[in-house]
Amino acid sequence: MIKKGMRRQIVLHYILVVFVALLLVEVIFLLAIRTYYYDSVYSKITTHISTAEEFLKYEISGERSPNQLQKVLDFFSMDYTELEVLSTSGDILTSSTGFQPDRTITTSDVPEAVGGSIGRWVGRQAGTNESVMAVSKLIQVSSRDKYVIRYLTSMERIDKDLLNLTLASIGIGAAVMVIVVLFSFGLANSIVKPLNNITAVSAQMAKGRFTARIKGNYRYEIGDLASTLNYMADEIIRSNQIKDDFISSISHELRTPLTSIKGWSETLISGGYDPEETKLGMGIISKESDRLIGLVEEILDFSKLQQNEMKLSIVLMDIKVVLQETILNIWAKAEKKRIHLVLECEDTIYIKGDPNRLKQVFLNLVDNAVKFSPEDSSIVLSAQRLSASEMAVIVRDSGIGISEAHLSRVRDRFFQVDALNGGTGLGLAISQQIVELHNGKLEMDSELGKGTQVTVILPLTEERPTAPALPENGYE
Structure with a gap:
């Protein structure tokens, strides 16, 4: 007896389907043969009757005779x-x-x-x-x-022949069913064995052994399933590696400012320093505190996005004003590397969005451009209409660029092209999700050694401000 499971279900269902189909075929075949034989007898008799009636019209006179019934027997008799x-x-x-x-x-x-x-x-x-x-x-x-x-x-001889034919059909059907049973076991094993192998490897993966792999050249959907599970294990290993790298990176990022803050705090507590040194120390503490706040806020933003808890304050806004503020915020950092920031924008391009969140996106893009651009270079920040319903903000630099292998992964969470430059590896991931919350798209085009271009495509709006004049920050 086959134990319960998929093998048993496949065998039983396959046998049932073939048995029902075979039974229907045999019943229809036997009924057709019986009908053929019976109709043949009936047809032979009716043909004989028709022939005898033709002769009867000429051989028997219209008058009744004593041997009339005998003549009828003679004319219509049949072997x-x-x-x-x-x-x-x-x-x-x-x-x-x-x-x-x-x-x-x-x-x-x-x-x-x-x-x-x-x-x-x-x-x-x-x-x-x-x-x-x-x-x-x-x-x-x-x-x-x-x-x-x-x-x-008599139909006894025909019925006997039909019985023999029925027994022969049953014998053939039984032989076919034996072959079907053997074939169904083979079919069931060809499905169940790979699934058992996949189940065993999946159990190892569930225990955290992500180096386990499903081996075997399986075909069709089972092959797709095996490939998907192997791919899942690869992605988990990659994600774990990225997570480990992130923890290592963020630990370093947090330790550096904390070390500076602790060192200068202890130094200032000990006293005996002139006002200039005290001012320098307090400046470093303030700067490193801001850096810590930025790191924590980035992690919190990513957490909110992952849990769909980030709320946008949508207003009618002029994109040019946001870009101007972005350049002002990043200007000091660019000036240290003698990088020239260029803004190219039409007079007014209105969209509906959250100005603070979009400014966060543009700051991240321009900051990356500054970080990976050489000294005495230029970064162009431009805004333009693409159509009646879309506009684009483009950040273009002539920096080190991104390799093709890294370009497809650069927007993945925790991924860093150059870990030595610091950061959490969340900036682009957060930026992309913020853009998608605005029903937009973030596209990247880069060539190693020649620079990078990042394009943020956002929907335009036909609305215009109704107030006499916009506030100084350009938002409603």
Whole structure:
């Protein structure tokens, strides 16, 4: 007995489907053969009746004669078939066997013949219980005399042949079912064995052994499943590695400012420093505190985005004003590397968005451009209409660029092209999600050694400010 499971279900369902199909085919085949044989007998008798009737018209005169019934027997007699001549009421008048039993035929073929058609009846002969077919036809012998001729033929030989054919069909069907059972076991094993292997490897993965792999060249959906699980394990390993790198990186990022803050705090507490040194120390503490706040806020923003908890304050805004503020915020950092910031923007391009969040996006993009651009270079920040429904903000630099291998992953969370430059690896991931919350797209195009271009595509709005004048920050 097969134990419960997919193998058992496949075998049973396959056997059931084939068995039902085979049963239907055999039943239809046997019924068709039986109908063919029975119809052949019926057709032969009716053809003989038609032929005999043609001769009867010329051989028997219109007058009644003593040997009239005998002539009917002679004309309509048929080998291996009993012929009975009946009255229209079903009484037997004579028969080809010479016996004239005093009885009335009550089978359905006689009323059908009297009604004008050729009657047919198949059943068991009374007394002998023999399988027979009766075919009856009303004939006009003279202007006054009508008889029902009734042929009675045994169907025992045909039924025996049909029985043998049935037994042969059952034997063939049984042989087919044996082959089907063997084939179904093979089919079930070809499906279940790979699944058992996949299940075993998946159990190892569930225990944290992500180096385990599903081996075997499986085809179709099972092959796709195996490839997907192997790919999932690779991605988990990669994600874990990125997470570990992130923890290491963020630990370093947090330790550096904390070390500076702690060192200068202890130094200032000890006292004995002039105002200039004290001012320098307090400046470093303030700067490193801001850096810590920035790191923590970046992590919090990413957490909110992952949990769909970030809320946008959507207002009608002029994108040019946001870009101007972005340049002002990043100008000091660019000035240290003698990088020239260029703003190219039409006079007014209005969109609906959260100015603070979009400013966060543009600051991140320009900050990255400054970070990876050489000294005495330029960064262009431009805004332009693409169509009646879209506009684009483009950040273009001539920095070190990004390799093709890294370009597809640079927007992944925790991923850093150059870990030595610091950061959490969350900036671009956060920026992309903020842009998507504005129903926009963030696209990147870069070539190693030639620079990078980042394009933020946002939907335009037809609305315009209704107030007499915009506030100084350019937002409503």
